[in-house]
Amino acid sequence: MIFVSSIPQTSADFEIEAPQRRSVVTVERAALVVLSVLLLASVSALIGVLSVNRPCLLKSAAKEEETKTTSTSAVPTYPNNVAQCGEDWELHGIKCYYFSPLSAKLPWKESRKMCQKLKGDLVKIESREEQMIDNGDKFWIGLTDSEAEGQWVWTDGSPLNSSLAFWFANDDNKEPDNWTVEDPEGEDCARMGEHPFIEGLKWWHDRSCQKKQRSICEKTAKILQA
């Protein structure tokens, strides 16, 4: 399973030690500071040339006070005793995800009921990062056009944002295609999965809501006082 949280990094990645204050700054000390800055500037210029992708190094080199950078992690994590999801749920950021088991494939409506019984709902994809949730299978997500044909809405009633739509498309096939071969009523429910690494992030298909699938439920984590 791959996951990158949509929550941005916090500034807690930097630990800044308090600079030592001196009442008298000598000429020598000033010269030393200037020389250090020049040295750091040339080092950072070199680093900049060698690796353009590491702007944080340049930034910290320019600082006059001692700065200690600690390794950063893209996903801020809460310890399990602070953010809680409950058994069988996975915590990412402040959201909890439940991947229903292979043995419990259900039609879309029943999948939604199952999620609600677990105090959540079918997942709503709100970012590219969230779209990267994957454990290699196909899952119902909380998106349907069963109320009004062609108008895709999330279970919370919000319309699908077309810049955050990840319908599958290749030369032969463009989703949603409302295929009527399996179900004469067409396809009104959205399923995530299939060829994730071939077609990048675009892997939603519309499917007959009667099809039995696994599903991803989502709920907000319970945040306890530290």
Ligand SMILES: *[C@@H]1O[C@H](CO)[C@@H](O)[C@H](O)[C@H]1NC(C)=O
């Ligand atoms: C999908 O197919 C059904 C059945 O043919 C049809 O009633 C419906 O209007 C179609 N939806 C769209 C968005 O074309």
Ligand SMILES: *[C@@H]1O[C@H](CO)[C@@H](O)[C@H](O)[C@H]1NC(C)=O
């Ligand atoms: C749709 O998503 C884009 C990209 O995240 C965002 O900039 C835009 O504000 C969203 N539009 C609406 C109507 O929410």
